[in-house]
Amino acid sequence: MKKIIISIAIMGLILSCSNDEMQPILNISSPSAYVINGESTTISVIDLANYEINTIKLSNKSGGGHLSHNSSDDIQFPHHIYLSPDGTKLSIGVPGVDLTEGHSGVHETKGKILIVDAKTGQTLSKTDLDKPNHNSIFSPDGKEIWTTLMQHDGKTLVFDAQNMTLKNMIAVGNDPAEVTFSSNGKYAFTANGGSNSVSVIDIQTKKVIKTIAVGNEPVGAWTGSDGNMYVDNEIGKSVSIINVDKLEIVETVDLGFTPGYVAYNQSLNEMWVSNAGQSFVYYFTRENNKWKKAGSIQTGLDAHAIAFSKDGKLAYVTNQKNLTVSIVDAANHTKIKDIQVGQKPNGIVIKN
Structure with a gap:
């Protein structure tokens, strides 16, 4: 190893000696x-x-x-x-x-x-x-930091959040990307892009308890508050939905486009998927107990990460090649405004 x-x-x-290196205390x-x-x-x-x-x-x-x-x-x-x-x-x-x-x-x-x-x-x-x-992501209790090593013999690493000492190294699939946690705080999910699978890790034992085959080149298993994990398969142009209680795929949604990110809106019971490289976010609703594409929202070029406000009324979408974040009225599926940010914005998190 x-x-x-x-x-x-x-x-x-500590502040650096030049103004160029100085980060103001906010x-x-x-x-x-x-x-x-x-x-x-x-x-x-x-x-x-x-x-x-x-x-x-x-x-x-x-x-x-x-x-x-x-x-x-x-x-x-x-x-x-x-x-x-x-x-x-x-x-x-x-x-x-x-x-x-x-x-x-x-x-x-x-x-x-x-x-x-x-x-x-x-x-x-x-x-x-x-x-x-x-x-890299905090564990549900905040005591650990989890990350992956994007290599052929993939690893998920667990660090002590207090002193950043390495606690565990867990073998997963090939070329793992995002590691995330289920909403019930029991499991970590590592998306293995090179193995077309997701490794399910028991947070307490730090053991892989199941490997679930998904679509072609998964990037992340995104956490839904409905007890599901939403896996975006980039090359497969699909979303694999894993039920956390069953630890099995309960639905596969064929998109017809390359997903950039998947987010579940609990208040609307909608699944939102950004279209990688394009300027749209698509929203899906339940029809005959299946996810069906209901419409699209134009945000900015290379729409990527999606975050909802606590009440689910607003969505925030990063546009990687537009240098903006779009603010969207979630219920009406209309863009309110764009906010200029830095170059190639991707990840976003909301602090209430």
């Missing part, structure tokens, strides 16, 4: 949307009351993408972002490669995990991995 190289840099509130207290801008290496923090934006710098890079003088910073292309259960910290996967252009060539880079203070914007720790990762 190849040794995993791990190093932790505790940043605290005071984010309002309900906000945190948007990862992969190419800008920043987080746009959108105040959901007035849509004003604060920016969190994750890198010491100066303009034009070059490193600042004497900088050893190597944070490149942060991808997905998750909030700790208590709402105080953000966990960010940094694959080191632009995943908006696809997953080819990812084996040549090294990934990282960043932990950021959700209120101040200060980086609390940086953990280096010897292979790229798709995301």
Whole structure:
């Protein structure tokens, strides 16, 4: 087994010596949307009351993408972002490669995990991995950080959230991407893009209890509050729906387009799927106990991640090649406005 190289840099509130490297200490207290801008290496923090934006710098890079003088910073292309259960910290996967252009060539880079203070914007720790990762996510109790290694002999890694020491290394399928958790807090689901499967891991025992065959090149098993996991199969152009109680596929939805992300809206009982590379989000409703395409919403080019407000009335969609986040009236399926953010926005999380 190849040794995993791990190093932790505790940043605290240390400020760099040049203005270019300085991250201002923020005071984010309002309900906000945190948007990862992969190419800008920043987080746009959108105040959901007035849509004003604060920016969190994750890198010491100066303009034009070059490193600042004497900088050893190597944070490149942060991808997905998750909030700790208590709402105080953000966990960010940094694959080191632009995943908006696809997953080819990812084996040549090294990934990282960043932990950021959700209120101040200060980086609390940086953990280096010897292979790229798709995301990093807090466990349901907030005591662990889970991530994957995107390599042929795939691994799901579990770290102690307090000191970022490696606790477990779990063998999964080939080229795993996103790792997520079921809404009941019992299982982790790792989407194995190279094996066309999803590994189900018992959170307590850290053992794979089942491997479920899905469509071609799954990227994530996205958590639904209805007791299902929604798996987007990019090459298969489908969604595999896994029932968490049964741990089996209960429905496969053929899309006819490449999915970028899947989100379930409980208040409307709708499934929303973004169309990767295109400017649309499609919504599906239940008809004869099956998901049927009901319509589309035009957002921005390369629509990607979808997040709903707590009451399900608003949707927030990142548009990777439009440098915007679209705010959508979910019930009426109409766009309200676009908000300008950084370059190649992808992951988004809502803090209420």
